[in-house]
Amino acid sequence: MDILHNLAFGFEHALTLHNLMFCAIGCTVGTLVGLLPGLGPLATISLLLPLTYAIPTEGALIMLAGIYYGAQYGDSVSAITMRIPHASSIVACIDGYQMTLKGKTGLALFTAGVSSFIGGTVAIVVLAWLAPVLGEVALLFGPTDYCALMLVGFVCVSFVTTGSLLNGMAMCLIGVLLGQIGTDINSGMQRFTMNLSFLVDGVGLVSVALGCFGIAEITKNLDSHEERSPFNGKIHLMPTWPEFKRIIPSALRGSVIGSFLGILPGGGPVIAQFAAYAIDKKVSKYKDEIGSGAIEGVAGQAAADEAAARTSFIPLMSIGIPENAVMALMMAAFIVKGIQPGPNMIASHPELFWGLVASMWVGNCFLLILNVPLVRFWLSVFKIPYSVLFPSILFFCCIGTFSVNNNLDDIFITVAFGGIGYVFMRLELDAAPLMLGFILGPMLEEYFRRALLLSRGDFTSFFTHPISGSLLGLIGIFVTWQVTAFFLQARRTAAERRQPA
Amino acid sequence: MNDENLVRGLVLIAISLAFGLTALRYPIGEFSRAGAGLFPLMVSSLLLLIGLVTVVRSRFVERVPLNFSMTNIAIILVSLCGFTMISEHVNMIAGIVFMVFFAGMAGKSSYSIVRNVKISAGLIAVAFAFQKLLSLNLPLY
Numbered sequence: 261m262d263i264l265h266n267l268a269f270g271f272e273h274a275l276t277l278h279n280l281m282f283c284a285i286g287c288t289v290g291t292l293v294g295l296l297p298g299l300g301p302l303a304t305i306s307l308l309l310p311l312t313y314a315i316p317t318e319g320a321l322i323m324l325a326g327i328y329y330g331a332q333y334g335d336s337v338s339a340i341t342m343r344i345p346h347a348s349s350i351v352a353c354i355d356g357y358q359m360t361l362k363g364k365t366g367l368a369l370f371t372a373g374v375s376s377f378i379g380g381t382v383a384i385v386v387l388a389w390l391a392p393v394l395g396e397v398a399l400l401f402g403p404t405d406y407c408a409l410m411l412v413g414f415v416c417v418s419f420v421t422t423g424s425l426l427n428g429m430a431m432c433l434i435g436v437l438l439g440q441i442g443t444d445i446n447s448g449m450q451r452f453t454m455n456l457s458f459l460v461d462g463v464g465l466v467s468v469a470l471g472c473f474g475i476a477e478i479t480k481n482l483d484s485h486e487e488r489s490p491f492n493g494k495i496h497l498m499p500t501w502p503e504f505k506r507i508i509p510s511a512l513r514g515s516v517i518g519s520f521l522g523i524l525p526g527g528g529p530v531i532a533q534f535a536a537y538a539i540d541k542k543v544s545k546y547k548d549e550i551g552s553g554a555i556e557g558v559a560g561q562a563a564a565d566e567a568a569a570r571t572s573f574i575p576l577m578s579i580g581i582p583e584n585a586v587m588a589l590m591m592a593a594f595i596v597k598g599i600q601p602g603p604n605m606i607a608s609h610p611e612l613f614w615g616l617v618a619s620m621w622v623g624n625c626f627l628l629i630l631n632v633p634l635v636r637f638w639l640s641v642f643k644i645p646y647s648v649l650f651p652s653i654l655f656f657c658c659i660g661t662f663s664v665n666n667n668l669d670d671i672f673i674t675v676a677f678g679g680i681g682y683v684f685m686r687l688e689l690d691a692a693p694l695m696l697g698f699i700l701g702p703m704l705e706e707y708f709r710r711a712l713l714l715s716r717g718d719f720t721s722f723f724t725h726p727i728s729g730s731l732l733g734l735i736g737i738f739v740t741w742q743v744t745a746f747f748l749q750a751r752r753t754a755a756e757r758r759q760p761a
Numbered sequence: 762m763n764d765e766n767l768v769r770g771l772v773l774i775a776i777s778l779a780f781g782l783t784a785l786r787y788p789i790g791e792f793s794r795a796g797a798g799l800f801p802l803m804v805s806s807l808l809l810l811i812g813l814v815t816v817v818r819s820r821f822v823e824r825v826p827l828n829f830s831m832t833n834i835a836i837i838l839v840s841l842c843g844f845t846m847i848s849e850h851v852n853m854i855a856g857i858v859f860m861v862f863f864a865g866m867a868g869k870s871s872y873s874i875v876r877n878v879k880i881s882a883g884l885i886a887v888a889f890a891f892q893k894l895l896s897l898n899l900p901l902y
Contacts, residue, residue: 311897314895426811426815427815430812430815434773434776434808437804440780440804447788449797451798452780452783452801479833479834482833482868483830645870646870648876648880650867651860652880654840654841654860658845662899663898671845678837678841686829688765709800712792712795713794713795716793717794
């Protein structure tokens, strides 16, 4: 009953005219960036972060959250109609695009929209129930546990986003090192500033994010020689009753899987989609059709995608540890607004937490309207040529950077990170773990130093505390598995080479 | 040297040394009372280890040729620097026009002055909207 009472309290805040407007803006911008190439939710949130200074806290966070989960909806549209997943809807390309080839684009879009709605709704219930519970558990965490939790996040994000633990961890560590630039809060000493006064306060988050994601991504798109032709086919949206009945079980399965995987460190939409798709392939009544354009191949993954995007807010809001790069940016948005996400947030800012949760359901309704009946209008966005789009994105990058401090020199830092981000991209080093490391780096150092201070320099305290010990044990098992797998693979390759042709 | 894996390892080593050697100049302290240099030194040591492993690993995996094209990134970065300098010394409207016309040279689509004029006009209108509606302090004129 408490949850219902709290949700009603949340709706009181979410349904104010201002918050409804910010929610609608967030969902619309999110859908747009999900559709457009070269501007994912990460770059958009970092771009709009400085512009939210003038917006009330609740409205700003509702809008930024809307961009994140709205982008998941928009992304599936481009994946289904043109086989181009921009943000994360990789799995939607398989059956969704097959349905387009069969002339069932409307059915695929309807399935994705409705399943995302179901996934979002289930995830909101999980979020409303689990976040306060987890917040109470988080009060048991000490500095060693926080350190271990952040390391688990680094390992999981590294492996999930890049597929290579080595590359991902390297980027996390580079992010942590970049986060060290500036003044050491314990001693007041300037570190890595090269005597440059603009580095005394550290490198700006917006500069790093826009450089590594905005500018580098634009250049990557300009380098690629892909020709994108807009979708011009007919769309018949309404399914028949038997078709509609096939959506529900698969969407519910996907919702549960997505809600669970979204909470885990490093989890999120991509893993959830693959897991839901794999499970549908095993248990669905129509499993033989999956892969060749089945409704279940779209419904399960779309629901999981949306559910995971929503529940990934749980670790951020209840423990204060973001589990992926977008959540790290959301954390920055909370901090910019003077709110520290963590176990005390729900108690100290109930209107913000419950308002945000309720707004997600409102946003879900907005997105259902935007992405099902209005989907035809969105498809015209694909007709904008990239040669028109990219100067506009560059302009927004400049304005976004400038508006943080009203300082044009900050754009030079963004330019530098654009160049660095491009080099990383060409070396197959993903910038997402860097972002996580950059935001969590200062916090990791603080907890690390506090843990050592409390244990009088004794490192064994990290292993003797039950929570941190278990988490570090998990990291140990994972790293051992990775190393063993590499050596086994190397031996197998060497044996194959030795065999005579 | 045209091996992506090897270059990646070398870049990681270079970054770790840049941070690690600088961290040595700060007080390290002891574990129970860490100095400003201890944590960055530990992190850069770990990064150095990953860099070394990447270099060694590159000997055992298949070579991947480096795919670097400097033209587009150079055009984009110069257009942004030009935007900043012109905005600082002239005004932001001139900066926007320069950025759109210079950045237009990137990519493979044909260069169109008319298209660039239209984009510049649109972006200047957006900049005015930001200035008036969001109260952003843009030096437009």
